[in-house]
Amino acid sequence: MDARLRRVNKEIADCKNDKTSNIRIDLVGDSPFHLKGSFPGPEGTPYEGGNFDVDIVIPDSYPFQPVKMKFITKVYHPNVSSASGAICLDILKDAWSPVLTLKSTMISLQSLLCSPEPNDPQDAEVAKHYMTSKSSFEDTARYWTEIYAGGPGSKSGRVASSGTRDDIAIAGLDPQHVARFEGLGFARGQVIDVLRRLNYRGQNASKISEDRVVEELLKP
Amino acid sequence: MSSDYEYSDDDVDYYDDEEMIDGTQDDYTGDSDDDNMMDFGGDEDIKVPQKGKRKSYEVDFESLSQSAVEKLMAEEVEYICSVCGVDESVASLLLRHNKWNKERLVEKYMDNPTTVLVAAGVTVPEPSASPTQRSAPIPSTPSSRRSTRSASSRLLNTLSGVGVVGGPKPTKSPITSPTLPHHTPRSFKPKPPSSSDPFVCPICFDDTPSLRTLSLDCEHTFCSNCWTAYLVSKIRDEGEHAVRCMAEGCALVCSDPFIRTVIGPGSPAESPAQEEENKKAWSHFQELLVRHYVGCTKRLKFCPYPGCTNTVSCPAAADKSSLVTVVPTVSCGARGIGDQITNAASSGGGASGAGSSGWGLAGKEHKFCFGCNVEADHRPVVCPVARMWLKKCRDDSETANWIKSNTKECSNCQSTIEKNGGCNHMTCKKCKHEFCWVCMGPWSEHGTAWYSCNRYDEKAGVDARDAQSRSRASLERYLHYYNRWANHEQSAKLSIDLYAKTEKKMEDMQITSSLTWIEVQFMKKAVEEAERCRMTLKWTYAMAYYLAKGNEKDLFEDNQRDLERAVEDLSELLEGPIEPESIPTLRQKVTDKTVYVQKRNEIVLEDTAKGFLDGRWGWNVVVEGFDDPEGVEY
DSSP: OHHHHHHHHHHHHHHHHOOSSOOEEEESSSOTTEEEEEEEOOTTSTTTTOEEEEEEEOOTTTTTSOOEEEESSOOOBTTBOTTTOBBOOGGGTTTOOTTOOHHHHHHHHHHHHHSOOTTSOSSHHHHHHHHHOHHHHHHHHHHHHHHHHOOGGGTSHHHHHHSSOOHHHHTTOOHHHHHHHHTTTOOHHHHHHHHHHHTOOHHHHHHSOHHHHHHHHHOO | OTGGGGGGSSTTOHHHHHHHHHHHOTTSOTTHHHHHHHHHHOOSSSOOOOOSOOOTTOOOOEEEOHHHHHHHHHHHHHHHHHHHTOOHHHHHHHHHHTTTOHHHHHHHHHHOHHHHHHHTTSSOOOOOSOTTSTTOOOOOOTTSOOOTTHHHHHHHHHHOOTTOTTOOOTTSOOOOOTTOSSOOSOSOSOOOOOSSSOOOOTTTOOOOTTOOEEOOTTOOOEEHHHHHHHHHIIIIISOOSSOBOSSTTOOOBOOHHHHHHHHSTTOOOSSHHHHHHHHHHHHHHHHHHHHHHHHHOTTEEEOOSTTOOOEEEOGGGOSGGGGGTOOOEEEEEEESSGGGOBOOOOSSOGGGOOOOOOOTTTTOEEEEESSOSSOSOOTTSOHHHHHHHHHHHHTTSHHHHHHHHHEEEOTTTOOEEEOOSSOSEEEOTTTOOEEETTTOOBGGGTGGGGGHHHHHHHHHHHHHHHHHHHHHHTHHHHHHHHHHHHHHHHHHHHHHHHHHHHHHHHHHHHHHSSOOTGGGTHHHHHHHHHHHHHHHHHHHHHHHHHBOSSHHHHHHHHHHHHHHHHHHHHHHHHHSOOOTTTHHHHHHHHHHHHHHHHHHHHHHHHHHHHHHHHTOOOBSSOOTTSOOOSSOOO
């Protein structure tokens, strides 16, 4: 597929020449059809200061079929799977147009970080967190940026002082809540798991009875 | 008998057995003569619907070839042309966008032609703020997709320069007036490259001066090679018949003449391989259009047999609500599978229910149920009940477990859907219905209340567990019906083997005794009849399983018992030893029994069908389309 190669080479070259957009695209191996893109987290968002890597696979029928992208860097975002990095973005699916390029798609990803779309979530638990308490969500997203994307806090802050990653903060939970159920004799990991699943955060915590949590904890 | 000999020449055809029975048992049913007239009057292509008296367990239907369907489509297009005053390609796009509902289309069109034209992607919307800016986000049309990601495209426009290299000049004559309903043919003729600035295709970055370029009315220009690759990819890989312009956010749809110029016959191709690709894509496109039309038209359905291109029209079963009163068993008239399809008029198969001949798949008639796709002929049971029963039977199989755990049915069109990634916002590929994967409710109701899904899911989990324990309690009862159901299916299959053996024996007998060919044919008719009756019996068990207790059920089971007894007697006769001396007696017995069995079968089918028409049957469970039962007993 000659046209596809020509196009991809040109796109890679364009990215290299363009110094203003901060988008980087690198080859993963020898093939120009498997790439790694990266871009800085947008300013004024919890992702600011982080550097986000994206796995890019160019399908055979590119550019007539959309490029396949997923985050390599873990991102705490309603439209990105916190486990797999899969992205829910219309232009990567049915709204794809052949005039879109790797760079423009990367810029769209960047803008997706600016404007989450919790009503159309990829990661339901993160979306719930976002809807329940935006500020708490942002704290967690910031923390993820620090520990996974090399955000600014990584130099000072929590990570350095404790030396280990804070599982409670990763899950976006209140340490007091976790301590309470831990005090009942449950393992910390299990408590974090259940509370995260139940979205035991902010106002929502008062709506979930203790019995309900214990019931979940006791499930095999 | 001398005249009967004529038939022995063409030994395997469908007509013989019919004739034989008619010749020997003229009294078996009153309208046998009508049936014969119909059989031989059958057209080559189109199966003549049942004339005259129709049994209450049969429906009227008509078989159409692909070209016949295309003719129907052309009529609809022509109608829109004359009513709305648009040309054919526009009418076709309008109809496709409006799911071939011409009444609603005309109404909407008369109301506001511009909106309709824009929604169908025929014309570009009124130029927004700055018509000269090439990639200005095009306002989403009323029916179009959500605009959730508009932020991204806005950002794109400000940040990105890539992708618009050498795009059409902003100064070019902008957009054709969208208010003109009757506009001239599209401007997709090749455009000479602008002299001042050489054209570079924004997709493949080809800048050869002699590049052939094309665009739709929106003036988004690309090279013809990209158009070809794009259309082929959309049509062949995605099965899309409404292909949008390649520009981002542009909602204009490629018209049929445009697609024809790009990939149709005579379109330019770089190589013979490319030409072949184009040819395939073009014919696939034609097929997609027919599929879309048939899919949107309730009285039409494709013949589901592999490789068959016929369509069946059955207005009686067009309405879903009619499926509680009729069992629309139809046939497209063709036989065979794949390359061996023969489109010869069948000898009164399908609707008349008589004369299905030819064993095995090769000569199998294309009989299917118009109302559902569970089984070709599930008379006398109506579709919802048959579906329920088969679902129940299949629930134990591994495939069913897999399907159950990995797929769901679209709540709108019942297509089975596997979710292989992405978020819970699903859009059915077939009917474009948007729904939530978690609760299967329409997505439009979700919005900000997305979280109700969580609670719903938990409740459903509890319900599922309850249902499981209940089903275990009634397993005993179910097995009673299931064993009999499966037994009849098995017996029907075995009787075919039996027939093969018997036939051999019969042939030998023709040589060793003075019996003629025609005199030993009674066996074939008997086996066929037994098989047909076993199919009926099989389904009566599915029916009885769901029938509510009461007099009606008792009567039904009496009829069922009579038929079953008669069929078992007949089977016993067929399995007995055959000696040359006893042939005349056996023949008499078998023939009598066959007639009797046939009558009993008629009674069961007739009575059950009438019962559905009268709304006589009550169920012990909630059956789709029926009123809820008063007291559920099981």
